[in-house]
Amino acid sequence: MKKIVSFISSMFFTVLLLMMFAISIAYATFIENDYGTDTAQALIYQAWWFELLLLVGVINLAGSVVRYKLINRKKWAILMFHLAFILIIIGAGVTRYFGFEGSMHIREGESTNQVVSEASYIDLKASVNNHEVRNLTKVKFTPNTSNYYKETIEIDGKKLTVENEIFVPNATETSVPDASGMSQPSLVQMPASSGETGLDAFTAIITSGNETRKVNVFGRNGAVSQPEVVTINGINLSIAYGSVVRELPFSIHLRDFQLERYPGSMSPSSYASEITLKDPGASIERPFRIFMNNILKYEGYRFFQSSFDQDEKGTVLSVNQDYWGTLISYLGYFFMALGMVFTVFSKNSRFQKLVRLSSNLQAQRQIVKLFFVGILLSGLSLTSNSAFAAGNSAAKKKHIDAFGELLVQDHQGRIEPVSTLASDLLRKIAKTDNWDGMSAVEFFLEMSANPDKWKVVPLVKVGHPDLAKTLGASGGFVSFRQMFDDAGNYRLNDMVQQAYNKKQTLRNKLDKEVMNVDERVNICYEIFKGDFLKIFPVPNDQRKTWVTSSTFPETAKKEEVDFARNILSLYYQSVDEAETSGNWSKSDENLGYIKKFQRTYGADIMPSSTKISMEIFYNEWNIFGKLAKIYALLGFVLLVLHFMLIFKSGKGLSKYITIGTILIAVAFLCYTLGLLARWYISGHAPWSNGYETMIYVGWATSLSGFIFLKRSPITLAVTTLLAAIILFVAGMSWMNPEITNLVPVLKSYWLVVHVAIITASYGFLGMGALLGMLNLVLMILRNKKNNQKISFTILEVSYIVEMALIIGLFMLTIGSFIGGVWANESWGRYWGWDPKETWALVTVLVYSIILHLRKVPGLKSTFALNSLALVGLSSVLMTFFGVNYYLSGMHSYGAGDPPPIPSGLYVAIVVVIALIIFARRAEQKNGDISDPDDVQE
Template sequence: MEKIRQLLASYKTTIVLLLVYAFLMALATFIEKEMTTEAAKVMIYYSPVFFFLQFLLVVNFILTFIDHRFIKRRRWALTVIHFAFVVILAGALTTHVFGKEGTMHIREGETNNVMVMHTSKGVFKEELPFTLELTKFRLIRYPGSMSPSSYESDLRIHIDGEVREARVYMNNVLDLKGYRFFQASYDEDEQGTVLSVNKDVAGRNITYAGYFFLVAGFVLMFVTPNSRLNKLSRQLNELRRSAKLTVVFLLIAFSAAAQDFTSQAIFQAVQRNAVPVEHAAEFGQLPVQFAGRIIPMNTFSAELLRKIHKDNKIGKLNSDQFLLGILTMPKMWMQVPFIANSNEEVAKMFQLPEQHFAYAQVFDPKGNYKLLARVNEAYHKPESQRNEFDKDIIKLDEKINILFLLLNHKLVALFPKADAPNDTWYAPGDDLSGIPEEDSLFISRSLPLYLSEVNRSLESGDWQQPNTILDSIAAFQQKADQAGHINPKKIRTEIRYNKQNIFSKTRTGYFALGLLLLMTAFLRLFKEAMWTNILSKVLVWGIFLVFLYHVYGMAMRWYISGYAPWSNSYETMVYVAWATILAGLIFGRKSDLTLATATIFGGIILFVSGLNWMEPQITTLVPVLKSPWLMFHVAVTVAAYGFFGISLLLGLSNLLILSVAKKETAMLHVRELSIINNMSLLVGLALMTIGTFLGGIWANESWGRYWSWDPKETWALITVVVYSVVTHIHLVRKLNNDWFFNLASVMAFASVLMTFWGVNYLLSGLHSYGENEGVSEVFVYLYAILFGVIVLALVSYRGYKKFKSQGPTSNFY
């Protein structure tokens, strides 16, 4: 019995249990993809084995706490953090056993007091101690768009002999006698609502208490002198008195190629007849309604060009010149090969150029649309059964349709109407039958008149008349915009944001300054001189100034969109780069190499964010994201990725040092970087854990359940578990060495990549964004990097064994 107790209290047991826990959760996400969510819950999440595993973890935490005398040793941070996890698991168990979750469907004018619960054992109904009556359901859309901005249910509550009024909408919960009602869905005819119902007072309170203890524990980790983070900081200060840092790092170069169209006579013609940049900029200032937003024409043209051409320019023409060119010279532009195509099979089947083709080339001599039959065939397939060819031909068809609407003046929605449904704006080619004759004449004639005058000005060089017509269109917009959607200040800010290209410039700055700082740190190894010290400080300040410019760009995007700029893949990449540089600046005070590698890594992340398959446009938010919890949850979680990225780079640097270093002093440099690596991991783990459970609170306030085993949240928890293992391996004596720790910090980053990328593109769930065009290429690079890491691990282990044979090596004790 004593041996079993010792086994359960062992740190080795902790590591094994955590790894098994992570493996089972990862397996469940793939079971869910191949089978169903219910299958994953039955086979893994709600299985006796999984519950027993969690019970063993609780027992292990408690016995470890007792045997290793956390309180007597004043390990307050560890005590509170481990206690928090026990409380959180207890809350989850309480929810599973006693919690109730169901739905309630109500039509307008009808009442209901029955909650329907779907479980693995069948469908159950429960009568509630009150009745709800739906007086009105509203689906609010973004102006001029079919995308929902919000959906709301006006309810009349009959309870305890009283009648109350309430409104339920996304992120606005109704609480009644322990039951919570959330806006979940609605009927297709928009005459009925579906409410999610949850009763879990005890489980929610216990779980939230656990979250509170968790945050308190991590705060103690930063402030108590006996915490591991502060111990590592003291070790680093002691070590720096006796050693200097060796600079070793691999630089990765990227190159890109772009096709040149200047050899084509037709393209030279449209270039020669381009509208001057100055007038195109005037045209770009006009407000236009697109995808639920009021944006400057400059943004509209840029999004259009990226969508169709996969670039920000076409030859020497900017997006505004491109749009005006198509509108003023449509026949000529129909012959220009600027429509991007990435599928060779499509090109061969329809006899199109492989990379870019012209609008006219998708029609045969009789005017028939060549792609029609295959497009219809692709659309008739269920989305899950469409292959790569089907997806690409649908994307090409979308581009052709966009150009068709543009050429027929049906896409550029320039003109507001005071009483239009959903505040819809109109394009000159739209049906204007419901608009007063005077306004409809202006809407239908002003744009063609303007384009005609632009053609005359191209010959005469006098742009007074086109400018006058632009002014008249702008005046009409201001007069008709009684809903007040036009914000001139935001329009000007968005144009400035588009022109400044902030994140591209930031990327260049990070690359240049990071490389210079890396070389400066290398020079200081061999000769400590005043000029290298001064240059190092100048470069650090340069990085800080670029970082502030990065912040400025994010702030501008926040102001333009009206929400925190980390709601989609592109914005999150920009934010991860910011968090990486922030982590580098924090730990760079102790090591130039740390800041240099972080800066280069930040540049690489921004490089990836600027690739063609990323979508940098500012979009509207789906209703569930209109919550303050979005800002806190995503901000904290993604900031953790920056610190994990620093640990990845430091781990690689240490493995490189072990692979190529000849002198025993190399181990001192490895030791220094390993301590910084460990500190970065602890900060990242704290942020990741807090962010993950903040997501649980957000989910509970939006859907009525703080944990649903969705693949994204499951992999976030796996990442927490994986990095918990890495930060605890020093407790296992045989694994307590610098080589294994640094290798583990590198390999653990795979869980971050899976959480951030893999779930979105390999699995399904609430957080799955769908596969972006070209994203499969990223996985090819990841496989190549994994092979390189394996080779590096083997070579560095030989170096580590060589140093170990020469004498004792340092560890984390």
């Protein structure tokens, strides 16, 4: 018995449980992607064995507390951290078995106290002689599971058994002959091609005494169905399948539903329900406004704004009752965060021990002292990209700048300067930030004012050589006119249709480029037509719509219509004349009329002049594009200098390393200013989409290098290179740098905290991976001549790797659970096993395993730590990229078939495996470097 207890509480068993749990939930995300959420829930998340795994995990945690003597004043921070997870699992169990979720639908002017359950039930009601017995069982039926159900009811001394024979989704009833030739009802699934949506159904076999009946029961998750009634052995039985109705002791009255859209757009900005809570028993009648991230709490129930009716006359509220489950889980989150913080700062923690070990090494070598001074960063010009051709007058430049400040409404309703629109369009058409000495603004104005001239200019980028040859592209560019034959037929028509008809995974590079060129041609066409210039606010329009001159409504006043229809023509004509005469005063005057019209009818939604100027400056600065190159250069040079210092002593190198460090510090300052500028311009934290998250991760990666700079100077070189790679990825064509509006659910302070922490953790984990790879390279290069010096560096970097992984793991864990709080406060569910949050948990488990392996005999070594730090990054990449594009879920960015896996990924896997193998062989040859625990403090 002692051996069993010892094994259950051992670190080896802990690691084994973590691996089983991680593999299970990771596998569940692929089941969900292929077979649906219900199947994943039935097979994994709500399976008995999965709950048993969690229970064993609680026992293991409790046993670890005793085995490792965590009930100790010196270890109270670690004790708090581990007990927190016991609370979290208990809270999840309370939610699972005692919580209730449902929805309430209310029309304007009506009241209701009925909530339809989210879960499905089989509801049995048996009655005999006015005596009724009810059995209500929660079930999860799916087409891909066994769907076993069996219940027995006793009533008036009689037993009645109900079990299911078959479950059919989207079913219909048909007749088939039985063995005697009699017609019997049977269930069949309606074909998907029929376009009909029916109810799900199962066949119930009812047995009582010597009698047996079969009945088909229809129902659906989220809907209350009509019961099937049957009489057997003198018992009247009703069977219902689907959601059930819970009646609340109070009611909700909907006074008004309000939907706000972004100006000139159909995209919702926010929606809210003006309700009145009515509780006659408590003599309460209280008005309340429910909207996203603002919930109603009453009598243990919480009401969330979920959705609304298409006619905008009704609301759908999510209803949640889980007071104790939420309280216990939140308490666990609090203790977890508190334990992690104290674990980092407690003098008896592993993290502080690593700090002391690292400090001891510092005393053995000369520290490179850094002086951060405010110098100008070489190569980082803050000047505008607007390079004007020789001979252009200052008047023209002034007018182009003024045109760039003209406001326009984009397709999502955001008001932005023409500078932003022009920059986005030029990048899409020509894949460049300026054109032949012209700024994006001048380029856009020229195309709008002189369509005929620009239709023959080769400006549409064609990246595929075969397509370029087919179209007769010159220097990789083709003109708009070249895209049509002499008869006016579009030359790409058939190729575009063929490309779109293929599955995404079957599209080759030519197909993708055909689609890209088609998009660029269509953008040119819309510029020539003036479809992008939504610069005229519609007077007295409730939706705050801005339109083009050709779509200005006839219902407006005649003078307003005449102005909008004619001013652009007059303006373009004056621009043409100014190009010849050099006199831009008339153009300035006409542009001033347009801006005055905007101020008169659209001032209430126009951004301030300061924000407009900042956005134009941000566009022209192109800070992140420039920093990608600067970071790559500085990081590479600094890394080379550090390698030279490792293999060859030299005081002169230290001077250049100090200079490089200062330059990187200035670049980081510019990076920070760029992020702050984007935050100010967009009005929300700059990590709400793929592009913004990438540049934020790059910033966090760069910051992590400075945090560990003093302990290992080479860390800054590695993180600078990693930040450069991230910035280059962010600048790729599939990352959209466009500043957009937020959907309602993202307008939450929880978003700012959740995403900031969780994505910042990627910077530390990425740094740990790259430093681990560096150490593997150093292990391969280690020999008898340089053994002492390289071993010293490997050990020093290993301390940084482990500290980085600890910080990254803590931040990722806290950020993930803050995301749970955000979800719970937004729609009443703090953990829904969405693939994104599931893979975030997988990543937490992966790094928990890596950091706990040092406690497993035979697995603690610098080689194991560095190898796993590198391999562990794959879980981060899956969480950040893989889920978004290869798995279904509310966090997914991709739509339809997933894109093919990049071939470079396979190359990277081979390189990593080869690196680990060669490093292991070198370690076996030269001897393993002492484990950090073996170094005396």
